[in-house]
Amino acid sequence: MSAQSVDDALVAALARASVERAAPEELPLFRATSTAYFENPAALEQRRSRDEMLGFGVDAAVMLVTPVALAVAKDVIEFIGTQLRARAEKEGEGAIDRVLNRLLRRDEKEAASPEPAGVPELTDEQLEQVRALALEKAKQLKLSDAKAELLAESLVGSLATA
Amino acid sequence: MSGVGSTEPTESAAPPRPRLNPFVFPSETTFRFGLLVTAVLGASLYVWNWISTVVADPAEEVAEFRACFVLSPLVTGVTDVDEFSAASDAFTACLNAANRDVLWWMLGGTAGLVALTIAFVLAAPRWIERRRRLEPLTEEEAPAVRARLRELVREAGLDEEPRFLWNPLDQTATGLAYGYAGTYSVALTGGLVIRQIADPPAFDAVVRHELAHIRNRDVAITYATVALWYAFLVAAVAPFFLTLLDDGGDGLSNLSWRVVALAALVYGTRNSVLRSREVYADVRASAGEGRRGGLRRVLGSLRKPVGGVFARLRRLHPDPAVRLAALDDTRPLFRFSPLVAFGSGVAATIAYENVVTLVSFFVDDPIDMRFVAALAFAPFAVGIVGYGIWRATFAAVAEGGTGIPTVKIGLALAAGFLVGPELSLAQFIVTDDDALLASLLRGNDFPWGAALVLGLVLFSGWLGTVASYWARSLGDRRPQIPAFLTLLAGSAVLSAFMGVFYVARDTREAIDFSTKGSALQHAAVAETAWAGPVWLWQALLDPAFLVVAQRPFIPPALALLCAVPLAAVLVGGGRRDGVTDWAFLDPGGQLRPSRLGLDVVRPLAIGLGAGLAFWALLLVLRFSLHNGVSAETRATDAFLLSFYFWTLVLALAAQLAAGALAAFLSRNPNRLVDALAAGFVAGSLATLGIVGGPSVASCIDPIALNPAPCAWTVSASFSWDVFRQVVAQGALGSLAGGGLALGLRAWLDRRRADELSAAGVPG
Known part of the structure; x- marks a missing residue:
């Protein structure tokens, strides 16, 4: 994780928090999966190669939550960044950093440390926008409806309790 | 987990039968791959042969060949035998030198295809990892x-x-x-x-x-198969079409469909190689986890493929239902489809002519060159068909059966042998008359077509007999080594058959010419001595027939045909029937081979008797001629040739009678094998009588044709020629006799059944 940029670390933290709730069985492989994802995020959406037909013969994809969670988290973080930048114009640049730091500390198990004063919260409306965005992205990545719902809820829950 | 089906093994009332172990025999994958390789390399030889003619300078070629023709003995007009021979050698050497460039093109282009295949195989792992x-x-x-x-x-x-x-x-x-x-x-x-x-x-x-x-060793074959397909497209099909663009018109259309057919064969074979390995991998995997492991559930979750026949041929994986069924019962894997035999026949003959062309650069004799070329294909064709028959027979014998019917397999193989040459690229430059199937469809060459079909049906039947005799005799012992050795023998037999058949058909015009000469010879002899009907004279003494009948590989092939099935008696004594872990994937399996009381002595004794009868008749004939024909007549070449002819007729009759008697009295399942064995023994003894007769008779005056006290000897080379001729022609005679006996016996059996039925006795 040390080699990751702050943005990647943030995405990984948010995705991990979501996976913990939506697909805890995938957690042992989360680190390896996220590393592969950040090396080439586009790989997730690329088509399978033909030589896979020489494999076992399973052509139905088993949708893993982790890669989808990472992709969704990336979009969500970008969305939140945009939202917070708008608020920063009113409340100052430090607001963004405070939110990001809070998310990062959560990932690093430092959530118990004292909360800095004046951290901006996401509004209910923004959280609903995040949920809709996550749901759409997860479905776009072919996650089943049930799992997409679960992932979106988990993600919003992670943000709401961050 | 999503994507995993919920198919659970169901409890059935009866315990499932232990599964037969399909790994007792090598899988078809290896042999299909081998046939694919030979077919592709053969096609490549033709393509590069063709390209060499396209790029060559016609004027230069004509000049080279003109220079050679000047050396020809027919042009130089030499009459001395030694000079004629020397001129002929010089002419042949000149032609070979002129064609040397073609040879290099053929070998170079094909080596390029092989190199490309190897490069693809070596690059595949990195390519896969990167992609x-x-x-x-x-x-x-x-x-x-x-x-x-x-x-x-x-x-x-x-x-x-x-x-x-x-x-x-x-x-x-x-x-x-x-x-x-x-x-x-x-x-x-x-x-x-x-x-x-x-x-x-x-x-x-x-x-x-x-x-x-990995355990089945099919991974490298898989990627080599795929690589071969791409290399074939790049290094054979593409350059071939490029050269054809210049040709255009009829040439392009005539050749295009053949290239497409060849490509379809290679593509279809590739896919069948890839499909067949999957089922074997499933079965191997299931052996580790038992009948109720996760594999069944995973396979049950796979989607059922859709589409018709063509979609099925394009698929690289078998239908999941087939894969699931193989987990329950492996017996379907032991069945052998005539369609596979047909494909083997096509693949074995589609590039045969091209390999013959290559071999012709190294082997002068036309029959030997065909035999050598056949050696490149026959082992793979026999590997597929032979192991298929062995596998199916083993499964039948394991459950108390005696074997499998092989007529359909033989017919399918023969159909493949007929279709394959039609698809050959070599047909582009030869007349349609040379293609047997086309000729048959025009109503010609029926005897040749019948000979091919009958020969391959009999050969398939022989493979079935071998498998049945050995599987039943082995009892609970492993069949791998006997199967391998008997199929090795089968490869030699098929090579001999292909060599003889194709060259005999190729020389049919020469036979027409030759028989005119032998008819004149018959007429000349008939003026001095009785020479019998002309057709019989020609059948036994025509040079065109003799050059085929006296091939040195025919007697060993005939010996194998007789000995390989009957040798099963050597292992029959120690058979034990019991629980065998090697034959089943699950515990508790039991082989139930039916007893086989193979009688080897009877056919050999009949052959011995027929041979001794030949000796006796020969003595009578010599005695009669010594006393009934004047010494002057007996001293003429015409009389001696006539005498030799009648000894051959007598030998043939002895073998025919031996074959008929052996088949009629046989207690073995395949009576024709007994007929062949009896005929072979009778022919061997008859040869001894023919070549030993002059030496012995010259010491015993009452049976001597010409007086020369103990002075006549027969050279070893002539003796060898006589032996080859007698057993080769006698094999046909003993088979004919055996066939007649089978017909007679069947007629008698039916009549007896009718009589019993009429008498109201339950049959």
């Missing part, structure tokens, strides 16, 4: 997964652990074994690795399947 974005699956990343993989490798019995790589972002739950010996690797997907946690049986099933590919 699939694979990275090593490390202990640090997934310690539990690595630990389980080690256990599965140990369970699979692999000597060396393959590399395990993965792509965590790959959503599918699948694996892929790739590489070649020493560099085997298994690619896992993220979707599969997560199953090690969420659904361990499903993870185990897929990994076991991939490890089974």
Whole structure:
């Protein structure tokens, strides 16, 4: 994780928090999966190669939550960044950093440390926008409806309790 | 886990039968690949032969060949035998030198195709790893997964652990074994690795399947098959079409459909190689996990493929239902489809002429060159058909049967042998008259077509007999080595058959010419002595027939035909029927081979009797001629030739009678084998009588044709010629006699049944 940029670390933290709730069985492989994802995020959406037909013969994809969670988290973080930048114009640049730091500390198990004063919260409306965005992205990545719902809820829950 | 079906094994009332072990015999994959390689290389030889003619300077070629023709003995007009021979050698050497460039083009182009194939195979692992974005699956990343993989490798019995790589972002739950010996690797997907946690049986099933590919040694074959296909397109089909663009018109259309047919054959064979290996990998994997492991559930979750026949031929994986069925009962894997025999026949003959062309650069004799070329194809054709028959026979014998019917297999193989040459690229430059199938469709060459079909039906029947005799005689002992050795013998027999058949047909015009000469010879002899009907004279003494009948490989082939089935008696004495772990994948299996009381003595004794009868008749004939024909007449060449002719007739009759009697009195399942064996023994003894007669008779005046006290000897080379002729022609005689006896016996059996039926006795 040390080699990751702050943005990647943030995405990984948010995705991990979501996976913990939506697909805890995938957690042992989360680190390896996220590393592969950040090396080439586009790989997730690329088509399978033909030589896979020489494999076992399973052509139905088993949708893993982790890669989808990472992709969704990336979009969500970008969305939140945009939202917070708008608020920063009113409340100052430090607001963004405070939110990001809070998310990062959560990932690093430092959530118990004292909360800095004046951290901006996401509004209910923004959280609903995040949920809709996550749901759409997860479905776009072919996650089943049930799992997409679960992932979106988990993600919003992670943000709401961050 | 999503994507995994919920098919659960159902409890049935009756316990399932133990599954027969399909790994007792080599899988078809290897032989199909071998046939694919020979067909592709043969086609490549033709393509590069063609290209060499396209790029060559016609004027230069004509000049070279003109220079050669000047050396021809027909042009130089030499009459002395030695000078004629020297001129002929010089002419042949000149032609070979002129054609040397063609040889290099053929070998060079084909070597290029092979090199490209090897390059593709070597590059495949890196290509796969790059395309699939694979990275090593490390202990640090997934310690539990690595630990389980080690256990599965140990369970699979692999000597060396393959590399395990993965792509965590790959959503599918699948694996892929790739590489070649020493560099085997298994690619896992993220979707599969997560199953090690969420659904361990499903993870185990897929990994076991991939490890089974390595254990079955079909991974390198798989990638070589795919590589061969692409190399064929790049290094043969593409340059061929490029050269054809200049030709245009009829040439292009005439050749295009043949290239398409050839490509379709290669493509279809490739796909069948890839499909057949999957079922064997499933079965191997299921042996590790038992009948109720995760593999069944994973296969049950696969989608049923859609589409018609063409879609099925394009598929690289078998229908999941077929894969599932093989887990329940492996017996369907032991069946042999006539369609496979047909494909083997096509593949074995489609490039045969091209290989003959190559061999012609090294072997002068036209029959020998065809025999050598056949050796390149026959082992693979026999490997597929022979092992198919062995496998099916083994399964039948295991359950108390005696064997399998082989007529359809023989007919399918013969159909393949008829269709294959039609698809050959070589047909582009020869007349349609040379293609047997086309000729048959025009109503010509029926005897040739009948000979081919009958020969291959009999050969398939012989393979079935061999498998049945040996499988039943072996009892609970493993059949691998006998199967291998008997099929090796079968390859030699098929090579001999192909060599003889194709050259005999090729020389049919020469036969027409030759028989005119032998008819004149018959007429000349008939002026001095009785020479019998002209057709019989020609059948036994025409040079065109003799040059085929006296091939040195025919007697060994005939000896194999007789000895290989009957030699099963040598292992029959020690058979034990009991529980056999090697023959079944599950415990509790029991082989139930039916007893085979093979009687070898009877046909050999009949042959011996017929041979001795020949000796007796020969003595009578010599005595009669000594006393009934004047010494002057007996001293003429015409009389001696006539006498030799009648000894051959007598030998043929002895073999025919031996074959008929042996078949009629036989107690063995295949009476024609007995007929052949009896005929072979009778022919061998008859040869001794023919070549030993002059020496013996010259010492015993009452049976001497010409007085020369103990002075006549017969050279070893002539004796060898006589032996080859007598047993080759006698084999046809003994088969004919055996066939007649079978017909008579069947007629008698039917009449007896009718009589019993009329008398009201239950049959």
